[in-house]
Amino acid sequence: MKVFDAEAVHEALPWSYLIDALSHAHRGSMPLSDVVVQNDPNKTANQFITLPGWVAGGPIAVKMVGVFPGNEKLTPPQPNVQGLVALFDGSTGAPMLVADGAAMTARKTAGDSALAASLLARDDAEVLLVVGAGALAPHFARAHMAARPSLKRVLIWNRTLPKAENVAADLRAGGVNAEAVNDIDAAVAAADVITCVTMSDRTLVKGALLKPGTHLDLVGAYATSLRETDEEAxxxxxxxxxxxxxxENTGDLGPALRSGLITPDAIAGDHFDLAQGRARGRESGDEITIFKNVGGAHLDVFTAIALNNAA
Structure with a gap:
């Protein structure tokens, strides 16, 4: 059985490879998947989530992950999301690999959005805005730059400016032209690609400020009580x-679907539709596109398979 710590996961799954692997995986069928959520018996915001998935005729993956929102405030800080991913042989049940869950989640989640950017963002996009400066922010910046190599400048915004400055410094150390910004409205108006990775419960990206051709990636609002953009967007x-x-259970989309602002028919396509040619991606240079990163156990399966194939 193969064992991957966080460093080994990141090394084995470079962004370009992972984007291609996810694209290929979506040309097949949706794996059988489920989710089991357990809330902290002590009534905190902490949760433990188990996500099994099984590819027809292929392997089984199970992600076991804790979501502990206060971890980033610990000394030293820890990721808010961490755990393990295990891959099993689908014909015998034998364990094949186990990998660091935080690293796998970072790769899976950012790779998912990067795949969307490769299909929906303009191929001449130059300015990327990352909204949020948590542990996932640098991964999303690098993943989007791999998906759209035309991106030349990265703006980082966070409610706490020093955290944005830390992420920008980390990216600059890796050769990225990155800077922290104070004014989110000005940054939104300037950006060609925007990725939101936050725990916000109120609008951050105002739809009226999106310029023609912008691609907006919504990641952090995983519950209907959370929000990263507004109805105008x-x-x-x-x-x-x-x-x-x-x-329908996510932020941004869920409330809009329930209120009737949009209907299910307003969803132009999912990754399976795009990969299999049932839906068209960007149709013009002026079109504004939104991608909602819903997530799911199937993506953990796809990423674990990519890891196993890479090693």
């Missing part, structure tokens, strides 16, 4: 998701 854009399954 949803009305102006063609909307895509990685999977329709569970999208």
């Amino acid at each position: 949803l009305k102006r854009a063609r909307i895509f998701v990685d999977t329709r399954h569970g999208m």
Whole structure:
């Protein structure tokens, strides 16, 4: 059985390889998947989540992950999301690999959004805005730059400016032209690609400020109580998701679907539709596109298979 710590996961899954692997995986069928969520018996915001997935005729993957929102405030800080991913032979049940869950989640989640950017962002996009400066922020910056090599400048915004400055410094150390910004409205108006990786419960990206041709990636609002953009953005854009399954339970999309602002038919396609040619991606240079990163156990399966194939 192969064992991958966090460093080994990141080394084995370079962004370009992972984007291609995810694209290829979506040309097949949706794996059987499920999710089991357990809330902290002590009534905190902490959760433990188990996500099994099984590819027809292929392997089984199980992600076991804790979501502990206060971890980043610990000394020293820890990732808010961490755990393990295990891959099993689908014909015998034998364990094949186990990998660091935080690293796998970072790669899977950012790779999912980067795949969307490769299909929906303009191929001449130059300015990337990362909204949020948590542990996932640098991964999303690098993943989007791999998906759209035309990106030349990265802006980082966070409610706490020093955290944005830390992420920008980390990216600059790796040769990225990155800077922290104070004014999110000005940054939104300047950006060609925007990725939101936050725990916000209020609008951050105002739809009225999106310039023609912008691609907006919504990641952090995983519950209906959370929000990263507003109704104006949803009305102006063609909307895509990685999977329709569970999208009604996410922030941004869920409330809009329940209120009737948009209908399920407003979703132009998911990753399976795009990969298999049932939906068209960007249709013009002026079109605004939104991708909602819903996530799911199927993406953990795809990423674990990519890891196993790479090693």
